[in-house]
Amino acid sequence: MTLPGHILYLLAIAALALCVPNSPFDNYSGALITVGTIGLWRYGWAATNIVRAMYYQKVAYPRRRAAAEAEYQRRGKRNHAFFLVTTYKIPAEISARVYRSVFEAAYRAKGGASVIASIVDESDRRLIRQVMTSVMAEQGAGAPAVHLQIDKIPGTGKRDALATSLRSIAALNPGRDDVILLVDGDSCVPVDVVDRSIPFFTDPAVGAVTTDERSETQGSRLFRDWFELRFAQRHVMMSSMSLSERVLTLTGRMSVFRASLATETGFIDMVRNDYIDHWRLGRVQFLTGDDKSTWFWLLKRGYKMLYLPDLLTTAIETQPKPGFFQSAGVLMIRWFGNMLRTNGRALRLGPSRIGSFTWWSILDQAVSIWTTLAGPASVLLAAVFVSAWILPVYLSWVMLTRYVACTIIMGARGRSFPISYPFLLYFSQIGGAFIKSFVLFRLDRQKWTRQTTEGRGAAQGIAQRWRAAGSTHMHALAVGWLVLGIAYIGGLI
Template identity: 55%
Template sequence: MKASAGSSSMLSHIAYFAIIILLISFVPAERLGNAEEALILIGFLGAWRYSWASVNFARAIYFRRFAYPREKERAVKDYASRPGAAHAYFLTTSYKIEPEVTIPVYTSVFTAAAKSKGGATIVSSVVDGADERLIRQVFSCMPCDMSGVKLIIDRIPGTGKRDALAKALSLISRNCPSSSDVVVFVDGDSCVPANIVDQAAPFFTNPQVGALTTDEAVDIPQPGFFRDWFKLRFDQRQIMMCSMGLSKRVLTLTGRMSVFRADLATNPDFIKLIRSDFIDHWRLGRVNFLTGDDKSTWYWLLKNGYEMVYLPDVRSVSMETQPKPTFFGSAIALMVRWFGNMLRTNGRALEIPSRRIGLFVWWSIFDQNLSIWTTLAGPLSAITAAIFFDPIVLPAYFAWVMFTRYMFCAMISLFRGHWFPVSYPFLLYFGQLVGAAVKSFVYFRLDRQKWTRQAAKGGQKAPRSTSERLKSYGSIYLHVLALGWLSLAVLYLTGAA
């Protein structure tokens, strides 16, 4: 059966390259000269994006093979010289998650807590009574010694994850945790490694380290595009995180599982920002953050000068479910939430001087905004060239996209140490192109927020007041204006105008 599956996979890759060759065969080289300026623009944009990807890939390799092992060895040595082990606080949040997810997640949390040499306290924030009963049952049935673990169930009204986190941190602060202790933030659908405390605590011997995050894997039983897309995202994430790990300031502290220095996580200002974060936008007014608590914690540490490190050899497992009936609808819903959180925070992060956070980190944040327009400009240039010069540009462009994305997927898979399904190049381009379109949409509608699991949401589809209607019309106008200017620039640079 495995041999049959392998043969099928190989045939699909061969068919993939056969399509590329077929597309190229449709393109007489002499006819491409009619769209020379368009091809130069596409080549320039490609060189720009590929050079940036190559820089991050090279940094990731150096970090993974050289910088990180040295840093880990130093941290372990310093931690071993300390008189006592860190006490670990596990902060978990659950909102009406299915029992088949809750049971393995909390089993992993309780196992990790039991293995904490300095003892552990678990604060579980729940809304539903059924969740509380199930968590207590799992705790009482644990086969390992739980005598060093204290479980606190914090039953709260369903006012949102931010309130849940803030209240749980306030409970932890009553224990007056020290700078040697750690707080592990865990989502209710993420399984933590059994040795997470032993792996994470040594890095906090460096007083500049405020938090860390780890590699992620995904558990989606149902095969299909949604599972492949998530796995590809996490493969891409590993490379980008390793690259940023070299600068000791990652671009996000994922809410699925991250570890914080306990005295910082219980700082009143830190808790206040989690509970009530916002930006004052020149057009939209005050935008209160509903989602994006992981971006709030990241921003607090960034602006206060703390390092945020990455552990590439430690991995949590996220148990994801498809939020919409279709892959496309699910991907759009998730990207709207993810990119909204990113863009709402990036503006204020860019106001921090680059000399404080590092030029590479500052530019990486800026590039997340810039890539919206450079990504959209590529296909716009190809379409413009096909309309104004020669339609033969399109098969050449499609062949180029297929080849380059395949090479990217090969590089990503070699870094990860496993091969990839033939769906990856298509999903990679989907993520880049549709992702850029979603970012451009969200960029002008920062007030729109919605959880994919919960019903709570921010912003209104149908504004109820004149002020809200004006904001909505303004968002549409500026979005169309930006796309219009981008189209005009493409027309000019391709020689079509």
């Protein structure tokens, strides 16, 4: 259902709006004005990022690419590329596709390439060598040599795997402008990724770049739609942030780093052993979120981090749980935990050090938790204490604004969208905000989707149980103050 579904959707919006009698909300005007003001701020912020993204994609980025490639050609030197691929508990058919893409890209690299594979299972060693032999045979007799090194480690987590193999690369003495591509074991890289990303490193201030992504999702239709929408939103936000030359994350699926930086002892140590000291939770050791650690290390030292929208990495996603909502919840807890554990220290760097727009964007990620929840909380209070007619008004407004947002977001992709997208967008916004509020008070709770590595705030001992109770208390208190504030503004108390 494509066009008929959209027509029915728009008719439903009109029907909901027209069924409401003359406004019964006069006694609640204060809250409506407040929520409207918050809404204007949120929509204004979204519009700002959309305009910035369009300018970056159409004007700024083509100029940057042309200048970078011209400088690279002028130098005449071809830099070496190191592919670091981490593989753990990934189906053989996916690993074969990923390593095929890596070896094809490695053989296309004009400055030569090395592949460092970090594995846990011995069966992966055989698979990797088979794929390399197959790709090498396809290249013919004149193919350049590609160095393969396999690092076998215990299954102690991705951070250990990255640190071990980064030390292996450091031992190979990479040049200043050589690059390291950190590749997840379920992500296929573009075949021309090396020669199209290396020119940007002619600017000595560039520390890393990351690429556009598309999802190849194995799971329910709703789960596939959700991932495709998230990647479309990512495309807009990454483009907007890259205009200020600092993206907000260096995606762990595939990002390219300056080798001389990624092999520094401090960089490797942060990947291996990152943490924050929390006033209530104590020392929180990072188990997940290596992409946030690498990002913060470069951000703190003032390096540029760019987005390349014309290179497309394919992420092969699998649904971690049987149900859509259960799967989305598990993933969002991990994603938002990584974000919130790092954002506080990034804010403390200050706008003068990381740029005003970057600093404000990080601050907005924290503030938007509560501004996003303010809307539905205000509507629910009005429905209970003033008039239930506010529910169809709010529903029609949500349906309209999310439909417009999806039209703009997918328009940037040059694609149409199924009518499930507006509902998924609203779910991501409201459900995501509540999950962020949950994680904000439980920063010590971490778990990988595939790995058994896990950190919990409430497992053993009196101290752990006390911290868990404190987290629940503070979360409930924060939500309670939000509701009381909205009720006060609305004149209900």
